[in-house]
Amino acid sequence: MKPSQLQDHLRRCHPDKTEKDLKYFQTLKDKFQKRPTLDRMFASTSQRNDHGLQASYNISLLIAKSGKPHTIGEKLNLPAVEEVLKTVLHKPASDIIKRVPLSNNTVERRIDEMSSDIEIFLCNYLQTTHFSIQLDESTLPDNATLLLAYVRFIMNQEIYEELLFARTLITDTKGESIFHVLKDYFIKEAIPLSNITSVATDGAPAMVGRYRGLISYLKQNVTGVLAIHCVIHRQHLVRKNLSVRLHESLHLVIDAVNRIRSNALNTRFV
Structure with missing residues (x-):
């Protein structure tokens, strides 16, 4: 619209605003743009x-x-x-x-x-990187046997350790059964077995058996994989051969700590 027509429209339709300055109209414009609309209310x-x-x-x-x-x-x-x-x-x-x-x-x-999102991200990352894995099977109170797998890997120049899976061993706890559970999970998640650089287990025959242990089956599929005896299990084995005097001293300390921690009011003394 031409300026002359705008001025004529202002005089005829809005005579009360003919004397207003530019700042007044800018304020009206801002109020109009900030008015509540249906889209903004929903947003x-x-x-x-x-x-x-x-x-x-x-x-x-x-x-x-x-x-x-x-x-x-x-x-x-x-x-x-x-x-x-x-x-x-x-x-x-x-x-x-x-x-x-x-x-x-x-x-x-x-x-x-x-948890599902974390597992998907972890499996996708393990598909393209090398990692070490720790396996351990334990028996639950209802006599069900659970296989736990932890992985340790490097990401962004930092070492991470995550729980990969927990699976129930349906048939038995033999090394072959444990290996098949591990292999089936890796196939399902498209993780190459060759990405495993080392495996840590306890000293159970099902894990370290020369012919039918988990490690023997794993070495048949992954050349050069390094087998490591879990450090925590090593400490447990060493503890069995402690001297009587040291064993009694540690037992006394453990009893004292447990007695204090059994009462919530006494935990501040620990």
Whole structure:
């Protein structure tokens, strides 16, 4: 529109604004651009929900690390947050609490999703790098046998150690069965066995047997793999041959520490 037409429109339709300066119209423009719209309202609500979702994942991670029951999120964490908001910040907590889902099933689902994501990332990284692995099988109270596998690798010039998997040995605990569980997992996750540079185990025959141990089967598939006896198991073997005097001294110290730690009020003395 031509300037003359704009001036004519201003005089005829908005006579009360003919004497206003440029700053007034700029203020009107800013107010118009910042007015609440439907898109902005939905975007703001979505952003708040995203923050609540992120808080839900972070708290679920803390619950998983603490080893507490999943119900602690709904029974303790949310009431604690609500009390802090009301007492310290003097803010209404109902709207904020509603945006942070922490029910038992929700926390369990969050933990499963995070663990699955970590496993996928770890397996993808192990597909292209060399690493060492530690294997150990243990029997649970219900007589089920569990195979644990830890990996140690270098990433960004730092050494990391992560739990790779925990699998139940369905048939038996022989070296061949353990090797097949390990091999099947590596095939499933597309991790080459050749990326294993060393393996650490205890001294059980199923692990270090010359002909039917896990290491013998692994060496048949991975040339040059280094077998290491677990240091912790070595310490356990050494402890069996301690002198009587040293054994009694250590036993006395262990009893004293356990007695103190059995009472929460006495733990400050340790």
